[in-house]
Structures are given as C-alpha cells and as structure tokens.
Amino acid sequence: MAARPAPVAASAIARELHLPRSTVHHLLNTLAAHGFVLHLLEERRWALGTTASELAGGFARQQPLARLGRPLVAALADRLGESTHLGVLSGADVIYIVEERAPRRPALVTDVGVRLPAHLTATGRAMLAALPAEQVRALYPDVAAFSTRTGRGPRTPRELRELLRGIRVAGHASEDGEVTDGTRSVGAAVLDASGWPIAGIATTWSSDGPEPPDAAAAVVQAAEELRRRLR
Template identity: 60%
Template sequence: MAESKVPAADQALRILSHLAAQRGPVPAASIATALALPRSTTYQLLGVLQERGFVVHLPEERRYGLGVAAFELSSGFSRQQPLARLGRPLVAALVDRLGESGHLAVLHGRDVLYLVEERAPRRPSLVTDVGVRLPAQLTASGRAMLAGLPATQLRALYPDRHEYARLKRLLAAVREAGLAHEDGEVTPGLASVGASVIDHLGWPAAAIAITYTSDAAIDREAVAAGVQDAAGELSRRIGGAKR
C-alpha cells in the first residue's frame, strides 16, 4: 500500500475499521499492536475520535468501542443506498446484454434482501423484487455471499449440525468455482447464477445474479462470465478487493 499523504487521517480510519471488525470493545494496547502504531499515537487518535463521538471509552473496562457517530455513518450509508445506486446501471446493462432478468441483493442474517430488480422483456415473472427477503441458502445470490463468510460466522447462522454440514459442502464448491448456482430451489423451472461483490475488507458486501428458465437455450458460460464481470466491476466501484 502506498504511503498516505495524510497519515493521521489514515491511522484514524484504520482504528475505526479495526474497531468495526471486533466482536466488542478492546483495549488501546491491543489496537496499537494490531495496527503497528505507537501507543502514544493510538491514545491521541482515540482521544480525538472520542471527542467527535466516533469512539466511546469504557473506563471501568479500560476498553474502546465504536460511538454513536459511527452508527450515524452507518445510518447515512443505508439512507443513501450507494450499493443500489452504483449497482443498478450494472445490473440493467447486464440484463440488456443477456436478455434475462437480474438482481442485486445483500445478506441480512440468514436471508437475502433484494435492493435492485431488473426485469427482462418477455421473461417469466419472479418471486424476487425490491424489498423481498428469501432464505439465503436457497438462492444463488445468498450462496455466493455465504461462501465468503468465515466458518465461525457461518456456524453461528446455521447452528444445526446437519444443515451446517450440507451447506458447508455446497459452499466449498461455490468458492472453488467463484460462482453460485441454484436450479428450481426458489421457483420450479427457473435457475440462477450469482457472484459476490467484495468490499475493501474482503467481505461479501452484496451479490449480483441472473435468473433464466432451466431449459433455456442460452450460453450459460457467457451468462456466468457476465455475472462475474458485473460483480467485479461493482466491487471496484465500492473500493473493494479484486475478485
């Protein structure tokens, strides 16, 4: 990574990103160690972030966590819907090129939540639509995102050991292919292929998918490649990692 022209800002943002990735508040010393920052610098930055409300100090526990201002950033992100705004033209272009319906979805617990739905002309009606939720493990979009989660988080979402074992095997194939498929598991006679959109931390931020009839005479390799390209481009647009 190139050296930042504004190191203090870079360090403060790294602290916020680190805190966001933790399960709970952490000591300042562990932040300094994890980010290879001098302790004095860490305490100074935490003090500024605390003054602005982005960090809260828990004196009894001697730990730091995210503050209300950080939550307000999250709320602003939700209001502005950057994923939907950035993803909609990509999904629309993909649908125009392939002649099949497409969607953009995010993971919400064990469900997928659809943010963008683009219908291709003269194609079958779908159960998916903006605001609709479906079980993630049944959909191509959901499988693409679940495949990018660490095993501990996946196990927390699916505590039943038999369900977890089946899903683990399925997602291993998704990771190997870089694509997720489903055929008739959401709607009989319809199939989908999906790919995940990766954020700057390497996490699945969303997924793009295309749905077509199971017996459609289409170039499925071209459809899969188009989905991967669109997901990769959206990853790039949100500042995410390369696929």
C-alpha cells in the same frame, strides 16, 4: 467490527477503545440483547448480528450500492437477455435492492424489498461463501436454521459447508429450482476492500431454456465492476 474481516475478541475491542474489559463486556451484552452483535461462544469472539445487517441493508438501499449497481444490473440484463438482480445479506436472508426484468421472461419473486433465505439463492450463496466460517456457523448453527421453498437445497450445516466450498472453488454460485420451481440462477459476490461480501449479483432464467451464454462469467464481471466503482 464492521471493518474487521472476522469476528473479534472482547479483549481486542477493549484495547482498541481504551476501555475496561468489564465495560466492554457490559456494552457487548447489551448490543447482543438487541441483535446488533453475536457472541460466538466456542471461539470466544464477537461478530456483527442481524440488526446491524438490517441497518447496513437499509443504508445500502438508499445510498451508493443501489445507485451504482442499478446501471450494471440493467446492462447485465441487456447482455444476457434475462432478468437480473442485486441483493444484500440481512442475517440469514437476502434482501433485494435492485431488480431488472427482461422482456418476455417469467415473473420472479425477487422484487425490490423481498427477503429470501440466503442458503437457497445464488446471490446469498455467493455471499455466504465469502464469509468467515465462524460467521456462517453463527447463522446456521443446526438443522433448525434451514428452511426450504421447493423441497431442495441444503438441510444441514455440513451440507451447507460442502456447498460453499464448491462455490469458493468455482468463483460463483448457482441454484436450480431451489427458490422457484422451473427457474435457475447464477450469482457472484461483490466484495469490499477487506474481502467482505457487501452484495451479490445474479441472473435468473427458465429451466426449460438453455443457460445464457457465458452467464457465470458475465455475472462475475458485473460483480467485479461494482466492486471497482465502490472503491
């Protein structure tokens, strides 16, 4: 499933693995019980679950993604003069794996290892916008899936869909006081060869000051460079 750009039917899994359908269904139900996969009932397909994302996030924190991303995040902070960070999706959350604090800038909540709701952060929104619609629906099936930190941000699946549609058009994501009052961020997704979002890079600055010149373009450029280095 990790190699597929979209959720897959059990019959396709059975064909690829040369296993009986009954065996595949038993295995999938066992994996689903432990959170490794999700069953998308309406589509009759299966997708990776939050536990699989946790494992992927753990690998990323210790392996090439963080190692290759760290110098790019540091260079981005130097270029913009603002704090920057790299995060990965873990279910409906973002886990930050690299953080570069710019001198004399406000303290942020995005320390390494911190989890934040993906639908509120610039990194998370950029990655969600690159996911298949079915995966987003599985993560945010109803209003109960939406949390808030400052009283702002999408509250319904429809609001999230509209937000992600705009991000896909713009090519980058942003947030304004939705993670922390008084701060703004812009972020971009790092995609693998199949177009799957494996990480997000963002920069954050104080709402009291101007947006760093060419912040969005610089973040997109850093994300593209990390994608190139990971190939």
